[in-house]
Amino acid sequence: MKSIEVKGSLRTETGKKATHELRKNDSIPCVLYGSQKDENGNIIDTHFAVTNEAVRKLVYTPHIYVVDLNIDGKIVNAVMKDIQFHPVTDKILHIDFYQIDESNPIVMEVPVQLEGLAEGVKAGGKLSLQMRKLKVKALYNVIPERLVINVSNLGLGKTIKVGELSYEGLELLNAKDAVVCAVKLTRAARGAQANAGK
Missing domain, CATH: 2.170.120.20 (Ribosomal protein L25, C-terminal domain)
Known part of the structure; x- marks a missing residue:
């Protein structure tokens, strides 16, 4: 599979208001699943944001990619799991990514x-x-x-x-x-x- 780099930044706020502000500024709220674990071994999801431009090639293509997610300088290999579009405008509302684990199937x-x-x-x-x-x-x-x-x-x-x-x-x-x-x-x-x- 081909790979593509997508740059994002961590989100400090994740409520509805913060999400609305992100979208207003041409950014897309995203979640990376399976990226981190707490001290008890529980998986913590990573909330971050990307620009529409950063994911254009990933979303609007017939090809599939491994995504090199660059979140504030930290690189994580992932695949795009799910994407939500606005029912009327077709704008991207949300993207879910899933971290790749080389020993587990996806x-x-x-x-x-x-x-x-x-x-x-x-x-x-x-x-x-x-x-x-x-x-x-x-x-x-x-x-x-x-x-x-x-x-x-x-x-x-x-x-x-x-x-x-x-x-x-x-x-x-x-x-x-x-x-x-x-x-x-x-x-x-x-x-x-x-x-x-x-």
Whole structure:
């Protein structure tokens, strides 16, 4: 996976008023989970803020990144866990990050990339990608930038489901019977099939 640096600053106040002020100043409130522990071993979440500009490349991209979070000079490796947008303006309201632990698997959504020319497309069908991303669980250093699916042998009216896919070191968390891609019958393909049957 590619990495990207995001600079942020610790927040001293975390109430509604402080959050409103942050957003007014073009900043985004964020939380980093799993970053610190207190003397009893309990995990403390880190509250910090970033500018819209600092996360633009991370948010508005089809790629997935490991984030080198630079919070007041302290570097932490993390992944973006969740993001909230305003329902009307689409402005970013909040981002959750999760610190990477090299010994524990993480859950991420990875883009799907179809490869090859499907048999069904050659026969006049149309290839349809139903799931653009799949949810995987794995150690972060084995998570690929995209999940490649070869569709060369996919015939007319046929599908590829999550349960048919397998990637080394990755556990796919989507429903096994969920359709990832399909070759749909077009009107022309139906006509060709009908003529072939005569």
